[in-house]
Amino acid sequence: MQDYMMIHQDEKITLRDLAEAAMYSPWHALRAFSELIGKTPFEYLREIRLSTAAIKLRDTNMRILNIAIEASFDSHEGFTKAFTRAFAISPYDYRQCTPPIKLFTYYPIRHYYKTLMKGAEKMSSAVIFTQIIERPERILILKRGIEAKHYFDYCEEVGCDIWGILESIKGALYESIGVWLPESMRKPGTSEYCQAVEMPMNFNGVIPDGFEKITVPKCQYMLFHGEPFQDEDFNDAILTVQNAIKQYNPERYGWKWAPEAGPRFQLSPIGKRGYMEALPVEPIK
The missing domain is CATH 3.20.80.10 (Regulatory factor, effector binding domain)
Structure with a gap:
């Protein structure tokens, strides 16, 4: 589900899409994701989209409205409210001074379980x-x-x-x-x-x-x-x-x-x- 959201963040994503990606029922997919990640899939997806939008504000001259639409927001106002709530600064002010903010960090949950194995499976040989x-x-x-x-x-x-x-x-x-x-x-x-x-x-x-x-x-x-x-x-x-x-x-x-x-x-x-x-x-x- 994490991978699916990263790949399809610019598209409309439904709970059924995520459930099919996970091969679970929608109810089980929602429950498993929320328990393991600590937030709902759509809270997680919003963090991805807002952080992608912040990078575009910082590094491009795109209009804020166009960035909002690409982030799947229906209006400039809705995007501004969500961005300000997430980063404690409006999109306009962020573009003007670009202070450090807490961007979304992608950390696959499967890495956590692999780490619990304590490297039981080692690569037998490799070229360095x-x-x-x-x-x-x-x-x-x-x-x-x-x-x-x-x-x-x-x-x-x-x-x-x-x-x-x-x-x-x-x-x-x-x-x-x-x-x-x-x-x-x-x-x-x-x-x-x-x-x-x-x-x-x-x-x-x-x-x-x-x-x-x-x-x-x-x-x-x-x-x-x-x-x-x-x-x-x-x-x-x-x-x-x-x-x-x-x-x-x-x-x-x-x-x-x-x-x-x-x-x-x-x-x-x-x-x-x-x-x-x-x-x-x-x-x-």
């Missing part, structure tokens, strides 16, 4: 590509946790909706990332792992409440890129790459790990492109 990339001096906007060392610990401490706020920040250099901060970039009583977005040095926009910005120096990275995978196998794909990293010796190729040069980071695991993780390195002199 490596390359050297460079990040310029930049600003990192992040929200720290408390003791988190990995993503799921971080979600328990901070919540899983941080990504949506980071993705809403205008002018990012790259997509949002999960980062493991080196000791020099941590604060006492805060976590090693957190989520962040990289911004240019001249960024002067709004910092979301509870977030902060730090300056990260120019740094070279060894990027590890795994093979494409089925979405439900995301946990296995991450473990495969991370196991490859543990066994990798960069000195064979003229590099050495430089853990204090910058944060280690991971990109969101997306099946069609494969999982990617990068560690700071420096050339051996």
